[in-house]
Amino acid sequence: MKNTKIICTNCGKAFSVDRVYPRCDLCTEPLEVERVRTGTITDGDILRQTILERYADFFPFSEGERTLSLKEGFTPLIESSKLASELGVKSLHFKNESQNPTWSFKDRGTAAGVNHALSLGYERIGTVSSGNMAVSVAAYGARAKLKTVIFVSAHIPPEKLDPIAIYDPLLIRVDGDYGDLYFQSLAIGKDCGIYFINSDVPFRVEGSKTIAFEICEEMNFEPPDIVIVPTSAGGNLRGIIKGFEEFLSCGLIERVPRFVCAQASGCSPIYEAFLKDNEKVSRFQNPDTIAHAIENPFPPSGNEVLRKIKQNRGIFVALGDDEILRAQKRLAEEGIFAQPAGAVPLAALAKLREDRSIDEESTVACIVTGGGLKYTAAFERHNLETAKCRIEDLADFVGDRL
Secondary structure: OOOOEEEEOOOOOEEEOOOOOOEOOOOOOEEEEOOOOOOOOOOOOOOOOOHHHHOHHHOOOOHHHOOOOOOOOOOOEEEOHHHHHHHOOOEEEEEEHHHOOOOEOHHHHHHHHHHHHHHOOOOEEEEEOOOHHHHHHHHHHHHHOOEEEEEEEOOOOHHHOHHHHOOOOEEEEEOOOHHHHHHHHHHHHHHHOOEEOOOOOHHHHHHHHHHHHHHHHHOOOOOOOEEEEEOOOOHHHHHHHHHHHHHHHOOOOOOOOEEEEEEEOOEOHHHHHHHOOOOOOOOOOOOOOOOHHHOOOOOOOHHHHHHHHHHOOOEEEEEOHHHHHHHHHHHHHOOOOEOHHHHHHHHHHHHHHHOOOOOOOOEEEEEEOEEHHHOHHHHHHOOOOOOOOOHHHHHHHHHHHO
């Protein structure tokens, strides 16, 4: 590993880059890799590079420590002039993370985390997940030939289990509080020699920052005014913010966007803490939302997200299931099939334009975090129609309906 440190996001205490436990020994807040202040993008063809190679200056890996990849990243940034016009903003882009190997943004952080585990000689990895991260860690664990342990909630929808099990991890449905499971997994990891690549561990956050790097490249180093991120544990939003800040420090961009922390009303602990002007996030009681991928009642990076968004003059917002479902359908009409959580940013933009929290001259990027096939039960909430007719009547049937 390169000569760098891992720093507490709250008190600033420094730790070795070889550290695996992701919380500070003094204040228990999350850690992150020391910010890069000098670096540039590696020249080359993205068809032949990995994200860890293209942005090598921004990772603490030495050259031989970034070898495992499933070609994650380099996802499209899709502009929608139609929705920009409808919502009244200057331009609107969707960063479509469903194009990653396991169809969600999680693959970026998993790649970074697994390479860190391999560099330290770990033979076991694991995670705690409601679905997306479990699939990602299971896939990369299989690729790396590592023993992989996955903890999921006992109440996880059945359609989410088999896409994890196909990679043959040790998959355990755990009956108990999902928020507590995060911390228990870290203790088990220490005892059993398992590197848990959970939602906000430092190297998962490092992987997420490549979303920001790519947006900068795709927008010719003129970042959007607003970036909207569906937020659960908080690690992805932290990484995206860190990515823009590092490019600013290195002189690759001249400003950072404002960020929107978007949550589902049925599980919005960070938003609720903001409304109450609290400095710390409290556990959200009885979570219930169709956006299961962001249904974390006690986000481990919640306090840091509160701090960062406030420092950034950012925005907190929560969306109801009906708003999320409408946004999912609107995205589909633009050719992007997002899971409900991935549609949350578009729902947030619609709401924030209504109350004028975002002005009409804004350029906006929405992070579509995962694909719609991740949660097909959402189809039941849409009024979807099909038609049927006999083949001999087909020509007339079509003609009558055009």
